[in-house]
Amino acid sequence: MGDLAPVAFDIETSGLQEGSVVTVAGFSHQLRNWLVLNTQSRPADRGLLRDELGQYTNKSTELRVVDNEEVLLQTLAQFVDEAIDGDMHYLTAYNGEVWKGGFDLPFLRSACLRNDIPWPFREIPYADMMDAISRFDTNDVRDLVGVYDMLIGDVSYDPFDDSKAAVTAFEQAEWAPLLRHNLADIERTRELAELAGRYVPRSDFSMKNLAPPDIQ
Template identity: 60%
Template sequence: MGDLTPIAFDIETSGLDPGAVVTVAGLALPLGSWLALNTTGRDADADRLEADLEHASGSNVRVAVYHDEADLLRGLDAFTDEHLNGDRHYLTAYNGETWRGGFDLPFVRSACVRRDVDWPFPDMAFADTMTLVDRFHTGDVGDLVGVYDALVDGEHCDPFDDSDSAVAAHEQGEWLDLLSHNLADIERTRELALLAGRFVAKSDFRMKNLSPPDR
């Protein structure tokens, strides 16, 4: 892993059915977080959401509002192109993509195919946080919140008990709660990755390059 810095990634979706779309994509960087919101054609005030999120979380947050999934994916591609550097950063997510499958990266990959949008993570290394925390003793918990509480037990701004509530929040236009949930998850993920960077052997990071062979 060298001296690479973790960039935590997480998405929310409108469900798991074939017609589901990405509703939020969040990235936690060293100096703050960036959240992309897909309102599916509805209105949202990015400045107000930023202010409310920063007040609730105490974190530096930027919000970008998009009206459909294709625009969100293009916005994600533009942001990563400008702010992520494969020589300095590696991407991580909790169950983002493992040898058994994972969720976030396969979902985004399929969404990019559907919307004819470029893959937003070329030349980025990836290590899944879920596999890294296996090197700690956390009892019988395996979900992000449970592992985080076992190892860190820090404060967070998550209004939900589980990710299923994020689906309903998007349907009802409860943007602040939806974004707060995603922000909490990417911050949890980044803290766990930083913890692993202190205590887990480099060989256990099992990094892979996310760049497709024809890029």
């Protein structure tokens, strides 16, 4: 939007009940994708998983595999510090955080709190694509997959109809489809951001800074 390039963000979780954790976090950058998988200390072949993801995207895709949510959050924060510049990028998600709602950022805040991890998004602008894409006529379709399919086209490599299946995949240690689903969502979100950047007025992006006021 404007002179800022979108970086799309999405998480998967083990559910919505008490004790649920972040299982995957993904970012889609201008030239690459980056994902981190929390296996909860179960085995996963990072090389094989990374190679499989590479079959579904023309971008360089980096994958990290960690044993728990705390390390996932630490790894995520390191990526943000190294790869996202608030003067060059804005963070975006689809229903990541909207007025009085959203999923990804509220869940991430609680995850950071329970693991005593500092908030990773410091001085980074944010615009939610659910708000921006509402400026298109989508016949009351509001979900990410439905809006993307209507405005851009189908992503054939997503193995799931919705994110609920990602919970089951995590429980059953089905890492490849879980990661493919997250990859599809971050690429969908970034493509929608690029589309909105060409057609939606800048004032309708509802840009805000994600840094809490007491971050120095």
